[in-house]
Amino acid sequence: MKLGRRTTSRIGWQPPLSDAAVVALAWLASFVFRFSLFSNNAPANIVHIVVFSLPLAVAVWSACLLGFGAYRTPWRYTSLPDVRRLATAAGVAALALAAALLIARLPNFPRSIVFIHPLLASVALLALRLAARMRAERTSLGALRESAQPLLVLGSLDDAAPVLQTLRGSHQWRAVAIYSPVPAEAGRSLQGMDVLGPPLKLGAAAQQLGARHALVAGAAGSAARRLLLEQASDARLALLTLPRADDWLHAGPAGANAAPRNLELDDLLGREAVQLDVRGLSELLAGRCALVTGAGGSIGSELCRQLARFGVGRLVCLDVSEFAIYQLEQELKARHPELPIVYLTANVREAERLRQLFGAHQPAVVFHAAAYKHVPLMEEDNAIEAVRTNVLGTVNAARAAAACGARRFVLISTDKAVNPTNVMGASKRLAERALQAVAREHPDTRMVAVRFGNVLGSSGSVVPRFAQQIAAGGPITVTHPDIVRYFMTIPEAAQLVLQAGLMGESGEIYVLDMGEPVKIVELARLMIRLSGKTEDEIPVVFSGLRPGEKLYEELLADDETTLPTPHPKLRVARHADADTQALDLAALGRAITPADSAPGPALPRPEPGGDAVKALLATLVPEYRPQIRPAHPAAAASSFTPSPAPAANQPDRARTHP
Missing domain, CATH: 3.40.50.720 (NAD(P)-binding Rossmann-like Domain)
Incomplete structure (x- = not known):
């Protein structure tokens, strides 16, 4: 009971009183449904039965509704878990009331009432909550329509359903339709939202609805999602997606990071989350x-x-x-x-x-x-x-x-x-x-x-370089049209x-x-699309393979x-x-450790040139195929003679920064 008092004080008295009134009306309606109070087949003590049992029914049902948490969620936010709690409370209340009436032994009490009343009361209680939610959503949507921007949701029905739930509380975005890549889903409806799809073009659908933004739903990396993204970028739609789990986790009190965010490259090329032990x-x-x-x-x-x-x-x-x-x-x-x-x-x-x-x-x-x-x-x-x-x-x-x-x-x-x-x-x-x-x-x-x-996005990778080139107005330089790389x-x-x-x-x-390798030129084109530009505005040019670079990793x-x-x-x-494959670490250390780090008098010698290093690597890595430059006078003067003294673990004190 102590828990019940705290719950009631927190939620106010209006919802429990409303439910009590509904339970009472349902109790009276059960008798009306069972037999007319004005007909001759009613028992002589019908008024006594109703007067005595009505407070008992209200008390039992109110206690069960309160005890099973029927008031934890405000009615305007009623969801399936709340419906399940309501059903549980109704079932327990029906059984408890039947037991109480059996103990009371009211003469001529119609037993069918204990079956009719739970049905009527449950339907009425659920209807009360759904009406409150519909009224709240209608009010919220009315306010959103004035200020929120129209948003087209891209994805199948299964992918779009959780997105629509998330967007309900957004004051910035208003979902206007769903565009599904599955042709069989076109023409259907989800949560009151029309589902569009092929053969209607995505660009035409966005134009009809007045939407300039599209939110991408569904798992990253799928072929259907990639096709939708290409169509959206061709239609010049700004692409959004829901935040990552870390964004939700680090969202501030106002949920600033929980709003839809701009689509990023790793959303396009990303894959399913890694399952760790x-x-x-x-x-x-x-x-x-x-x-x-x-x-x-x-x-x-x-x-x-x-x-x-x-x-x-x-x-x-x-x-x-x-x-x-x-x-x-x-x-x-x-x-x-x-x-x-x-x-x-x-x-x-x-x-x-x-x-x-x-x-x-x-x-x-x-x-x-x-x-x-x-x-x-x-x-x-x-x-x-x-x-x-x-x-x-x-x-x-x-x-x-x-x-x-x-x-x-x-x-x-x-x-x-x-x-x-x-x-x-x-x-x-x-x-x-x-x-x-x-x-x-x-x-x-x-x-x-x-x-x-x-x-993706690591220092020295193509992604930051492409981003800089796009920001500068282009062009994007790609070494070769057929070069491919693996990305994660x-x-x-x-x-x-x-x-x-x-x-x-x-x-x-x-x-x-x-996963699957990605063509670098396609990566460049995706980044151009994500920036809202076209290849006419940001051209792609090919500069040729760089030293040591190969087409396929x-x-x-x-x-x-x-x-x-x-x-x-x-x-x-x-x-x-x-x-x-035995590797002599001591000999390796003597070969690559600078001469001035060896104990004893320093042995002056020039630093080994690139070709000499490649020749050494070719002897130690049999599968290595070096690209040797034509001889240069300065390079030819440099000989790579291993220093005989230093051990593999000697420090390079001559250079504190590599």
């Missing part, structure tokens, strides 16, 4: 220290966000860039103010510095995302820097993780490591082999590599990296399911196969001669 990841990460190298980069920063979600005890963010680590600090402080986070600036090529930092923080899990990844930039004069950072940095980080007793070490690799044609890809393939060699040295730390393709979103890539780190066996290389080498894993989006790459 949340329990296993929580057991691995919760309460423990996790360290991320390259934490200021696209993948590294997203890994930090995901790790914070899983409740790590302490997060260590390491990057060579002061500005990148500062930006990450500002973001994570705002999002996770209570999480202990350490921000470090360090170069992964400095082995001793890494060993000290890892020893001080004792990470249980290390994610190694630090790398040089820009293909043309690393192809010639910077080739040795790519090898030193990508290969030597991986060896240093893996050994430091093993020395501090880390349980897991995960290397972020790339699809460009497969049959590489450029220095960056060859250096990442060599880093994979180096990691496997370190894994054999330190069996107590489970070390794996995760190989995936391009990530940054959160998806980071989540699959976490999953691989959880279940990987030491020395394994994991390949992510990248691969996820497996010619002599590799894959084995399935418990996760549908992860497979293990198996090399045909994996057992015979």
Whole structure:
């Protein structure tokens, strides 16, 4: 009863009193329905029966309605859960009232009343609530029609239904119709909304309804959705979509982020959400220290966000860039103010510095995302820097993780490591082999590599460059009309990296399911459409393949196969001669470590040129097919003679920034 008093005071007395009146009228109507009060077949004590039983019926029904939460939701927001609660309360009230009447033993009481009354009362109570909701919606829609912008919903009936529910509370947008890609659904109706579709053109439908905006419903990546988007962009409709789950989660008190937002590229190319082993990841990460190298980069920063979600005890963010680590600090402080986070600036090529930092923080899990990844930039004069950072940095980080007793070490690799044609890809393939060699040295730390393709919106990718070119008025430059790449979103890539780190066996290389490859020229055209422009306004021009670039990226080498894993989006790459691929890490270190980092007197020598680095990589990565430039006088003068002294883990003190 105490709960009932609090509930009643919170909702007011009007709804319970209205329901009590309805129950009373239904009780009287039941007797009228059973027999006329003015006919001769009514019992002599009918007035006594009605007078005695009416308060009992009202009391029992009111108590059940209150007890089963029939007043938790205001009537104007009545939904299916409220109908179910009402039905439950009505059923219990009918049984309780029948039991009370049986105990009371009223003489000549018509038993059929206990069956007739629940039906009449339930229908009347439900009608009262539906009428209140219809009145509220009519009032709300009347106000919305004055200020809200008309919106066309794109999607099938199943996709559009939840969208219409979400839009009911919007004061900015007003759904005017549904355009379905399923021809059989055209001409039907959903929640009072007309359903349009082929053969009526989308542009013609929008023009008839006066809609200049379209909201895209349904799962990302489907062919039907892609076709709708192309038609919408051809009709010059501004494209919207519902917010992501994170947007709802971080919406302010007024729900500012919960309103429909502009469609973004990853909404077009995105796929179904990754299903993570949340329990296993929580057991691995919760309460423990996790360290991320390259934490200021696209993948590294997203890994930090995901790790914070899983409740790590302490997060260590390491990057060579002061500005990148500062930006990450500002973001994570705002999002996770209570999480202990350490921000470090360090170069992964400095082995001793890494060993000290890892020893001080004792990470249980290390994610190694630090790398040089820009293909043309690393192809010639910077080739040795790519090898030193990508290969030597991986060896240093893996050994430091093993020395501090880390349980897991995960290397972020790339699809460009497969049959590489450029220095960056060859250096990442060599880093994979180096990691496997370190894994054999330190069996107590489970070390794996995760190989995936391009990530939408990552630094250095085509998406930010295309966006800048569109903002500047074009043109968009694409290297070749047939060039294709695999794409995934940054959160998806980071989540699959976490999953691989959880279940990987030491020395394994994991390949992510990248879906279908995307033509870069089609990607450019999609971005033009999303900007509201046409190819006449923003032309696409072809500039030719850049050094080291190939038309088609691969996820497996010619002599590799894959084995399935418990996760549908992860497979293990198996090399045909994996057992015979022994890599001499000491010799590798002497070959690529700068001469002035060796102990003893410095051995003066010029830095190795791009062709010399490519020749070395070709001997260490058999599948690498380098693109050697014609000899240049300056390049010819540079010989690549390995320094005999330094070990693989010697720090590069001459260059504090790679």
